[in-house]
Amino acid sequence: MAEQANLTPTLVIGAGAWGTALAMAMARNGYQTWLWGRDKQHRSEMTSSRENTRYLPGQAFPEALSVVDDLDTAIRDCRHVLVSVPSKAFVESLHMIKPRLGETTPVSWATKGLAPDTGELLYDVARSVLGESHPLAVISGPSFAAEVAANLPTAFTVASEEGHFAEQLAGLFHSSTLRVYTTYDVLGVQIGGTVKNVLAISAGISDGLGFGANARAALITRGMAEIRRLAAALGAETETLFGLSGIGDLILTCTDDQSRNRQLGLAIGRGLSVEDAVQAVGKTVEGMHAAKEVMIRARQAKIEMPIVEQVCKILFEGYDPRESVQTLLCREQKAELTPPANKRVN
Ligand SMILES: NC(=O)C1=CN([C@@H]2O[C@H](COP(=O)(O)OP(=O)(O)OC[C@H]3O[C@@H](n4cnc5c(N)ncnc54)[C@H](O)[C@@H]3O)[C@@H](O)[C@H]2O)C=CC1
Numbered sequence: 001m002a003e004q005a006n007l008t009p010t011l012v013i014g015a016g017a018w019g020t021a022l023a024m025a026m027a028r029n030g031y032q033t034w035l036w037g038r039d040k041q042h043r044s045e046m047t048s049s050r051e052n053t054r055y056l057p058g059q060a061f062p063e064a065l066s067v068v069d070d071l072d073t074a075i076r077d078c079r080h081v082l083v084s085v086p087s088k089a090f091v092e093s094l095h096m097i098k099p100r101l102g103e104t105t106p107v108s109w110a111t112k113g114l115a116p117d118t119g120e121l122l123y124d125v126a127r128s129v130l131g132e133s134h135p136l137a138v139i140s141g142p143s144f145a146a147e148v149a150a151n152l153p154t155a156f157t158v159a160s161e162e163g164h165f166a167e168q169l170a171g172l173f174h175s176s177t178l179r180v181y182t183t184y185d186v187l188g189v190q191i192g193g194t195v196k197n198v199l200a201i202s203a204g205i206s207d208g209l210g211f212g213a214n215a216r217a218a219l220i221t222r223g224m225a226e227i228r229r230l231a232a233a234l235g236a237e238t239e240t241l242f243g244l245s246g247i248g249d250l251i252l253t254c255t256d257d258q259s260r261n262r263q264l265g266l267a268i269g270r271g272l273s274v275e276d277a278v279q280a281v282g283k284t285v286e287g288m289h290a291a292k293e294v295m296i297r298a299r300q301a302k303i304e305m306p307i308v309e310q311v312c313k314i315l316f317e318g319y320d321p322r323e324s325v326q327t328l329l330c331r332e333q334k335a336e337l338t339p340p341a342n343k344r345v346n
């Protein structure tokens with residue numbers, strides 16, 4: 001794909017911050033890229049100003065990036081579709097592209113989250129909606145859109161069960177500032193990218209309450225243990241969780257105020273009601289949706305995820321954030337590592 005992709009465009013669906021930044025990254029590498037967003041007025045603003053002033057102000061579009069209006073023709077004529085919409089719009093986006101998609105056109109997405117209500121992995125959703133003939137891939141990792149748009153050094157992961165497609169897709173982005181790794185572990189990459197958003201809310205709440213750096217580090221570390229438990233129960237590779245899409249993205253979103261999930265937590269920790277905090281952030285907060293779905297998966301897998309559980313209680317059951325975080329940090333004494341039988345000391 002990479003050899004011809006500079007002639008046959010990739011179509012990016014979703015002209016929010018991340019879709020636009022990814023489209024800019026490919027176009028900067030000289031690959032023809034089409035960007036489509038659902039709002040006609042927004043498309044016309046982007047076409048005339050040559051930037052996405054709503055989501056990434058001040059970042060001029062590279063020459064190879066075009067905003068397209070005719071979605072039918074774009075889906076039919078593109079080489080590959082990259083979906084970058086919030087998880088709540090993922091399934092409907094797949095249904096929208098499906099009837100117009102070439103029989104074997106590859107589809108990738110940069111959405112982080114699970115299917116609303118069912119907690120299904122987006123890879124499974126995409127397979128069941130699109131069928132077996134399309135190579136599929138997930139893009140994930142520690143990557144704030146504004147920094148990618150500004151061409152600051154970044155690394156992320158492309159995961160696909162079709163190794164050739166993973167490499168081709170990575171090749172569209174890879175540059176002197178953007179390092180793109182590939183993996184086959186689509187499960188691990190999706191779990192890391194989903195759960196870290198819920199944990200970023202918890203870190204934000206703790207910081208908003210003024211609980212300090214020790215508490216934040218404890219939440220990140222114990223949060224990582226929760227990600228590992230879920231990943232292991234679902235059959236992901238543990239090593240993936242120690243890579244960019246696991247610990248990498250967890251650190252990024254739990255510690256930097258650019259994270260919208262962390263921003264939501266901070267606002268709640270500082271005393272806003274959940275409703276007011278959502279209003280104050282005013283942007284896509286995937287962890288808010290993912291929290292419930294992650295708990296569905298945890299219960300099905302019969303594993304404990306106490307941090308995610310407390311986040312759910314704060315977000316949806318009116319629990320007091322201070323008490324919830326204190327409950328977490330003052331849980332009963334337990335071993336961090338249980339010794340194997342031959343090392344057991346009594
Ligand atoms: N912003 C970032 O730094 C990163 C975001 N992501 C993920 O990318 C996904 C998209 O996030 P952002 O671009 O940041 O969100 P955003 O809030 O900046 O933009 C979302 C875009 O999706 C569009 N949209 C919403 N519903 C739609 C629908 N039904 N059909 C078509 N378009 C629809 C909106 O109009 C908007 O243009 C999320 O899952 C997020 O977790 C992943 C990595 C980095």
Ligand SMILES: O=C(CO)COP(=O)(O)O
Nearest residue numbers: 141142143144259260261
């Ligand atoms: O996923 C992200 C960076 O990797 C973006 O995080 P937020 O959605 O919390 O802003």
